[in-house]
Amino acid sequence: MKLLLVLLNNQDQILLCRNESGYFVPTNGAEVDENFGFDSPQEENRWFWENCGLFAYRRYICFSRGYCVAVFELYGEDSAGSGFIWTDSCSIDKYISDNFLTVLLKAVVKNYNCSKTVSWINKDGFQPYLNWALKTTGCDEQLSYGKIEQIKNTYVSTIFRFRAGGELFYLKIPCKTYLNDAVQIEKFLVNSTYGLPEITASYPGGNAFLAKAMEGHDLSVETDMVFLEQAVKKWADMQQRFTEEQDVFSSKISLLHDYTAKGIMKRIDKFPSEISGIFAYLDEQPNAVDEAKTGKMIREVKRLLSLLAECKVPGTLCHGDLRPGNIRVVNGFCFLYDWGMGMYGHPFYDVVHFLHVTRRQFTQEQQEKIKNTYLKQWEAFGTGKDIRRVYGTVERLKDFFMVLADADWLMETIEAVGGKVPEGSMDSWLLMRRVYYFRRVLDRFLAGDNN
Structure with a gap:
């Protein structure tokens, strides 16, 4: 099945592509099956930047009756260019004839900021974590495309990478039902012979942390x-x-x-x-x-x-x-x-x-x-x-x-x-x-x- 790229802006509007045939949800051509796992979102994030001029991060993926939807949040301006339109979810029926897809898209918008298991699914999304990471590392630059890369996004955690002061930092945000990796790593550090990342700081509340020395493969x-x-x-x-x-x-x-x-x-x-x-x-x-x-x-x-x-x-x-x-x-x-x-x-x-x-x-x-x-x-x-x-x-x-x-x-x-x-x-x-x-x-x- 196609991987649909559903992008929402701050007004809970959905981005649609348009051509001679009508309007449709963007897809980057990726084919997935129902049992797939998902990892790096960089190609999908880049697709929005190169095709729409929009700065986006993937929040999560959901399946429903033959559809696979990757959900993205937008940063900065939402002027997407002539090949795209923003539409309210209540108006989506005017553009898409597939009844179930419109129901699914409305459900995504309704539940976009709702999760009892995943810490970053809330009204502010990744923004508080990213702002905290930049401030903690003494980096006062604003968020921009390529400044912070989202290198992993799964159903249990998301990881960002950025450079500050000549060093490479990693921001990891695990879901709430997931064991805190930072606690484990700090425990491992009792053994100095083991090569482990350096925990730079933990997010207030403990559900995210910054680390260095995670370069490698x-x-x-x-x-x-x-x-x-x-x-x-x-x-x-x-x-x-x-x-x-x-x-x-x-x-x-x-x-x-x-x-x-x-x-x-x-x-x-x-x-x-x-x-x-x-x-x-x-x-x-x-x-x-x-x-x-x-x-x-x-x-x-x-x-x-x-x-x-x-x-x-x-x-x-x-x-x-x-x-x-x-x-x-x-x-x-x-x-x-x-x-x-x-x-x-x-x-x-x-x-x-x-x-x-x-x-x-x-x-x-x-x-x-x-x-x-x-x-x-x-x-x-x-x-x-x-x-x-x-x-x-x-x-x-x-x-x-x-x-x-x-x-x-x-x-x-x-x-x-x-x-x-x-x-x-x-x-x-x-x-x-x-x-x-x-x-x-x-x-x-x-x-x-x-x-």
Whole structure:
């Protein structure tokens, strides 16, 4: 489907293109599917500048009945040139004949400044954050195209980049249901051997921060194996350091879920009813989950958790979603970000998850090398044979950890929105994405498919 570029001005008017055939919502020709994720908005922001002379940032994306709408907010003047018109949402029917599209566009305008989950969806949008960032860095220049680049925009965070005083700064704004990355990074800074960005300042209220030293690139699966081996050694070292500081660590980051074997065993009997509660919220049929199949899988999970509870490897910090896209290589070091699924649990889960999501990129030999390098660092807690046996148990629990994390995040999102979400809102997109991931992993878990 086409990605529609819906731009709104300060009077809640929508920008339309016009040609000999009539009026239509702009599109830059991008084709997307319903399951796509979205990342850098720079091409779309540039499209508005080069084609309309308008300075815009993307706020969010929503899907509805075959339409994909990217919603943008305007900065500065709104004179778009002869090829475009601004129209009030109440008048959109005069220009567009597709009834459902007009309904969707009106819903977008109505809910443009409404979100219970995303901090930047409010009447002032990004403006307060951007003004704060410029002032904090001593940059008194006004906002202009190219001054501050929006380099990432997803359903969980948005990131801006700009230069001030000869240095490159990054402004990150996570959504409210997302773990504060700044807290995690400050905790990591206790280990000076780890290459991490410098937190320059936190936004009042704590839901955004400025950082330096984030130049570099996301981890590539084509990265040299020697570098990857060094990275997993350092991550094992970091996790072991956190086990030594458990009390201080858990008191500073109270939002982490307890996914240790003992922690899960305390709630596992309630898990089927939690799933039923989720489906009830989604208006699914009560038999949407096969009770017999669920019961069988839960019994197997209990057996495996009891094995984990007996092992000597301690619980510690886990990222929970370790993948190349969440690992930044900065000056030869790895910086982990996007901690929405951060957990206190079994350390091996991170490497199990990383090797799962990269299984089509790494050869079996490469995967074995990464795994063995990591596990070698834990042999103070058992023989090599014992450690590999524990790893195998964690590997068999992989899908359960994933479905548990997705269920918890989905339940937190449901609690945050506090009821049915309006169509065309950021909350509807966030909830839809969480439901998509939850269904996919739950189906795999119930099928007993660990691939």
